[in-house]
Amino acid sequence: MKPRVSLDLAGIAESLKSGAIKSVYVLTGAGASTGAGIPDFRSPGGMYDSLRPELITATKAERKRMRRDPINVVMKDMFFQNQFPYLEVRRPFILGTQQQQWKATLSHWFMRFLEEEALLKRVFTQNIDGLDYQTGISKELVTNVHGSLARVSCEGCGEEMPFDDFCAKVRTNVKDIYKTDPSAPAESSNINCPRCNRPLVKPNTVLFGSSLPTEFFEQTADLEQADLLIVAGTSLVVSPANAVVQMVPRDCVRLIVNKETVGQDLGIQYGKGATRDVWAGEISCDEAFLELIKLLGWQDKVRKIRHLL
Ligand code: CNA
Numbered sequence: 071m072k073p074r075v076s077l078d079l080a081g082i083a084e085s086l087k088s089g090a091i092k093s094v095y096v097l098t099g100a101g102a103s104t105g106a107g108i109p110d111f112r113s114p115g116g117m118y119d120s121l122r123p124e125l126i127t128a129t130k131a132e133r134k135r136m137r138r139d140p141i142n143v144v145m146k147d148m149f150f151q152n153q154f155p156y157l158e159v160r161r162p163f164i165l166g167t168q169q170q171q172w173k174a175t176l177s178h179w180f181m182r183f184l185e186e187e188a189l190l191k192r193v194f195t196q197n198i199d200g201l202d203y204q205t206g207i208s209k210e211l212v213t214n215v216h217g218s219l220a221r222v223s224c225e226g227c228g229e230e231m232p233f234d235d236f237c238a239k240v241r242t243n244v245k246d247i248y249k250t251d252p253s254a255p256a257e258s259s260n261i262n263c264p265r266c267n268r269p270l271v272k273p274n275t276v277l278f279g280s281s282l283p284t285e286f287f288e289q290t291a292d293l294e295q296a297d298l299l300i301v302a303g304t305s306l307v308v309s310p311a312n313a314v315v316q317m318v319p320r321d322c323v324r325l326i327v328n329k330e331t332v333g334q335d336l337g338i339q340y341g342k343g344a345t346r347d348v349w350a351g352e353i354s355c356d357e358a359f360l361e362l363i364k365l366l367g368w369q370d371k372v373r374k375i376r377h378l379l
Pocket residue numbers: 098099100101102103104105108109110111112113116196197198199200216302303304305306307308327328329330332353354355356
């Protein structure tokens with residue numbers, strides 16, 4: 071039986087310092103990167119909010135589907151039928167990545183600090199922005215559960231294309247209908263695969279309806295060693311990634327760093343009834359991790375990287 075951890079941020083910090091907590095696993099989502107300026111899916115101003123199905127769909131049926139659930143933009147069968155919605159919605163993200171527009175936040179740096187203290191066992195990130203790596207965290211400690219924007223390949227045959235070549239085509243072949251030509255009809259983006267000639271070239275992100283990378287299933291097996299699982303900036307609605315919260319042992323403490331409560335349907339408990347779950351409260355990921363950094367006495371680590379934030 072593991073030693074009892076006082077169920078608040080101070081108790082978690084104390085257990086990290088005393089060595090009562092040795093194995094920390096992290097599950098992050100889009101909310102861990104909103105502080106860097108990248109919108110998430112479900113917050114106000116996010117993809118669900120800003121989607122304009124009438125501008126990116128080709129048929130009535132597509133429009134109906136996308137209005138019913140915007141997640142259809144990143145559905146596999148939709149992409150095979152019409153690549154335009156995915157490429158158009160993802161375009162600012164793709165080009166922003168090429169221009170290295172975003173910087174890692176304190177939330178990303180906190181994972182690196184955990185590694186420095188030999189506490190971090192793994193980060194499962196649902197994010198595709200690659201910000202985790204900017205901190206110099208060991209690549210082998212990061213699992214890109216939903217793939218990444220950094221590589222580009224054909225969804226049909228797997229042929230790879232250099233990221234910059236792809237970006238040049240994104241820029242020249244797709245009209246910026248949201249900004250310059252609101253009445254432009256939806257059209258195919260015509261980024262054809264150099265091998266199979268189908269227009270299925272896209273960043274290596276996992277479309278809904280596709281299976282996750284095999285590493286996810288191999289690496290989640292280690293979760294049974296977790297003393298602490300930090301869940302940061304995710305609505306916990308996307309499966310199977312959300313199942314990570316159920317794969318840790320029953321006595322593993324789960325720290326929820328999210329500005330709203332999430333995961334009740336997965337057994338996360340809030341308030342007085344919570345036996346092993348701690349919610350950092352209605353604060354941002356960066357605020358919560360700063361609080362933890364102070365409790366841990368890691369302010370010096372922040373001073374050293376402040377010029378990078
Ligand atoms: P989501 O469903 O949009 O949920 C985000 C959660 O974070 C919500 O519960 C928000 O309340 C919360 N949140 C937002 N900002 C903050 C903040 N600053 N501090 C604390 N909490 C905050 O996103 P999920 O990651 O759960 O959904 C999974 C999808 C979204 C994955 O497949 C991602 O690839 C995809 N996505 C990724 C990115 C990225 O890589 N940065 C951006 C947008 C979407």
